[in-house]
Amino acid sequence: MLEDTLVEEDIHPEYVSAAITHAGRVRNSNQDAFVDRPAVNLWAVADGMGGHMEGDVASRKVCEALANFKFGDTMDATVTDIQRRMSHVNSVLYAAAVRPINPVQSGSTVVAFVAKRTSCAILWAGDSRAYRLRHGTLAQLTVDHTWAAQIAARFADIETDLDEDHSIMRAVGGEDILVLDVRRERVRLGDRYLLCSDGLTRELSSEQIARLLGQGTVHEAAQAMLDATLAAGARDNVTIVVIEAG
Template identity: 40%
Template sequence: MPGFSFETAERTHVGCVRKLNEDRVLSRPEVGLWAVADGMGGHQAGDLASSMIVDALSSIELLGTGYAFLDEVQESVQRVNRTLVSHARLSRPGTVIGSTLVALLIYDGHFACLWAGDSRVYLLRDGRLNQITRDHSMVQELIDSGALQRADAPYYGRSNVITRAVGVNDRLALDIASGPIQEGDVFLLCSDGLTGMMDDDEIEAVLKARTADDAADHLLKVTLDRGAKDNVSLVLVHVEPSVDDTLRTARRTLLA
C-alpha cells in the first residue's frame, strides 16, 4: 500500500474455561483488511457464524476505490447475515447462530472500522489509547441512559448481553467510524475475552512499550494468567512507513 506498511500480529485462544474456541481472526495486510469475529450460540453454532464471516472476508480482493472496498466488505457481511438467519430458521426454535464482528479497513491513507456487537477496535496515537468502536451491549445502553455507572459495569450481572450481532436479525445495521491514518498508529482489534480481563490503561501501557508480536504475546499471557473466562482473540496493526519511503529518507540523509 503506497506510503505505509503494516506490522501485524494476531492471536486467538480458547481460554481457561471454555472447551471450544468460537472466535476467528483475519489478517490480510496485503489488501488492508483485518477482523475479529466472536461467535455465539454454542457448539457448532458460534464457530460456524464466525467462520463464515472470516471466510467471506478472506475472498475480497483489493478494489479500485476505498468506497468500493468498504461497500464490498459490508455486502459480504450482509450476505452472511442472511444465510445465518435462514439457517437458524431451519433449526430448532430459539436457535441462535450469530457472531459479533469488528473489521478494520485501510486504503489510501485512511481507515474505516465497521462493527456489530461488543468486540472492539482501539487506536493508540501519540501515546494515547482511544476506543474507536462503541459496544452494542445492554451494559453500554445502561451507561448511556445513566442507569449504570461505567465504574460499576464490570460487576453488572448481565455484562455479556449484546444488542446487535451478525446472524440474529433480518436487518443488520453495521456502525462505521473512519479517519486518516498516520505513521506510528497502532490499531488493536479484540474480542471481549480480552477487555473483560484487562482495562484500557493496562492495554495502553502494553501497546506503548512493545512491538506487535511482543504486545500480542503479553496481552494474551496476562489474560490467561487471570483465568480467561472466555475465548480470547486479538489483532494488532502497527502503521509504519513503506520500505520505499524509508529508503528514500535514508538516501536523502546520506546525501545531505
C-alpha cells in the same frame, strides 16, 4: 510531527500486523476467529455465539466471507463491499435460525479494519472492539452493541442497575437485516490499532491495554496482551489482532 507536515498523497504507510487466539482458561472450545491479511490491508475479529459448535461455525463464516476480499476503487466502494459480504452471512445464519425444521440459532460479533494509505475504516456489530494507540494515548474507536453500553451512552448522568448487562443487541445472524456501524479516520505514522474479542477486555483494563499495546513489535505486543489475559483468568476465548502503520 513530520507526518503532519505532509499531504496525504506523500504518505504511504506500510502496515504490519500480528494475530493470536486462545480458548482461555475456562472454555473447552474456541469460538473466536480472525482475519489477518496485511497484503490487502484487511483485518477482522469475530466472536461466535451459540450452543455447542454453532458459534464456531458463525465466526468462521464471517471470516471466510472476507477470504477473497480485494480493495475497491474507493474507500466507499470497499466499505460497501464488506457490508455486502457481512449481510450475506447474516442472511445465511438468520435463515438457519428461523427455518421450521431443525433450526440452528447462532451468530457472531464482527469488527473489521481496512486501510488504504492514510485512510481507514472500522466496521462492527456486537462487542468486539477496536482501539487506537497514538503517542501513548489509547482511544476506544467502537461502541459496544450491548445493553450496558447503550444505556451508558444515552443516560450518562443516571445510575442504573444495567451496568453489568452485557447482552448483545446486534450481531451477524441476530436479525433479518444487519446494520454495521462504520467509523472512518486518518491514520498517522506510528499508530497502532487493536482488534479484540471481549475475552481480552473482560480481563484487562484500558490502562493495561495501553501499556501492553505499546510494547516492542506487534508480535510482542499481541503476545504480552495474551499472557496478561491468561494470567488474569481468561474466562472466555480471547483473540487479539495488532496492526501498526509504519
